[in-house]
Amino acid sequence: HSTLLKVSGLKQYFPIKGGFFGGKVNDVKAVDDISFEVNEGETVSIVGESGCGKSTTGRSILRFETPTAGEVIFDGTNLTTVSKKELKQLRSELQIIFQDPYASLNPRQTVRQILYEAIDIQKVVPKGEREDYLFELLELVGIQPSQADRFPHEFSGGQRQRIGIARALSVKPKLIICDEAVSALDVSIQAQVLNLLKKLQREMGLTYLFIAHDLGVVRHISDKIIVMYLGKIVEMGDSEEIFENPQHPYTKALLSAIPVPNPKKKSQRILLKGDVPSPMNVPSGCRFHTRCPFATEYCAKKVPELRTPNDQETVNHVAACHYMEEIDFSSLEYSKNV
Ligand code: SF4
Ligand code: MG
Numbered sequence: 066h067s068t069l070l071k072v073s074g075l076k077q078y079f080p081i082k083g084g085f086f087g088g089k090v091n092d093v094k095a096v097d098d099i100s101f102e103v104n105e106g107e108t109v110s111i112v113g114e115s116g117c118g119k120s121t122t123g124r125s126i127l128r129f130e131t132p133t134a135g136e137v138i139f140d141g142t143n144l145t146t147v148s149k150k151e152l153k154q155l156r157s158e159l160q161i162i163f164q165d166p167y168a169s170l171n172p173r174q175t176v177r178q179i180l181y182e183a184i185d186i187q188k189v190v191p192k193g194e195r196e197d198y199l200f201e202l203l204e205l206v207g208i209q210p211s212q213a214d215r216f217p218h219e220f221s222g223g224q225r226q227r228i229g230i231a232r233a234l235s236v237k238p239k240l241i242i243c244d245e246a247v248s249a250l251d252v253s254i255q256a257q258v259l260n261l262l263k264k265l266q267r268e269m270g271l272t273y274l275f276i277a278h279d280l281g282v283v284r285h286i287s288d289k290i291i292v293m294y295l296g297k298i299v300e301m302g303d304s305e306e307i308f309e310n311p312q313h314p315y316t317k318a319l320l321s322a323i324p325v326p327n328p329k330k331k332s333q334r335i336l337l338k339g340d341v342p343s344p345m346n347v348p349s350g351c352r353f354h355t356r357c358p359f360a361t362e363y364c365a366k367k368v369p370e371l372r373t374p375n376d377q378e379t380v381n382h383v384a385a386c387h388y389m390e391e392i393d394f395s396s397l398e399y400s401k402n403v
Pocket of ligand 1: 360385388
């Protein structure tokens with residue numbers, strides 16, 4: 066597998082003018098020095114609570130925002146330095162699907178118009194072949210071609226997401242970033258859309274970067290998982306490793322929050338203290354120390370680096386916790402059936 070996307074040392078800071086007295090400038094460190102790779106044909110998921118920087122990471126890769134520092138290499142091209150013109154040409158190779166397709170589909174355009182617009186901008190097929198191509202795309206995502214002249218509001222949420230997917234596919238991308246693409250959908254519809262995305266991946270050799278707040282949603286589609294907390298990667302590795310052998314207390318807490326399908330089995334949800342701190346005021350040392358049940362004074366002083374756990378050198382898995390080899394999760398108090 067060759068590397069399609071390589072993100073190195075990516076930082077995305079947003080300057081904020083300070084308080085009532087003005088003048089003082091703080092940076093919101095939305096993404097703070099993250100590195101990862103996505104291989105061709107893979108699905109990599111970035112997971113974390115809102116404010117962890119996962120969406121900003123997606124937007125920085127697409128250069129909706131120019132990164133403060135770092136590099137994004139896509140298929141051999143450095144996206145952080147290419148000209149606007151080159152970037153526009155690359156747009157067909159990199160697509161994004163949003164959580165709310167309704168907000169990103171023009172309500173005054175029919176499905177046909179929406180897709181023709183995308184097809185024409187990138188000159189995917191000659192005008193005379195547009196209709197055949199349109200029908201082909203709609204069939205691919207499970208929308209009846211006879212519905213091509215309807216408006217977005219005439220479709221259900223799941224169907225609208227299928228239209229969003231058809232639009233992304235219409236320009237023949239290599240990489241699709243799915244930003245909470247199924248989060249707003251009912252569980253059964255979620256599964257259908259995820260299955261569709263999987264099928265399309267197999268058939269078209271697509272690569273996905275999935276952005277989600279819920280580990281449960283990405284479980285069955287991810288090859289690799291990246292867990293973010295307050296702008297940093299706290300754990301990353303093969304999906305199976307993350308689910309079967311989590312090392313970071315934050316990952317463990319996220320895993321414990323996945324609903325248990327069997328109502329007789331007691332939920333063992335780990336309750337974290339407090340809320341996610343503001344990215345304007347990130348805690349010293351390990352950023353998770355204000356909420357971590359295992360934090361020591363040392364954790365507040367020293368930033369833990371991402372590293373392979375001592376006993377697993379051969380596995381594709383890294384985490385950033387000083388004590389990951391020693392932590393005994395069974396010592397935690399679990400909440401009573403949340
Ligand atoms: Fe918790 Fe300390 Fe590990 Fe951070 S380094 S996750 S605070 S034990
Ligand atoms: Mg988001």
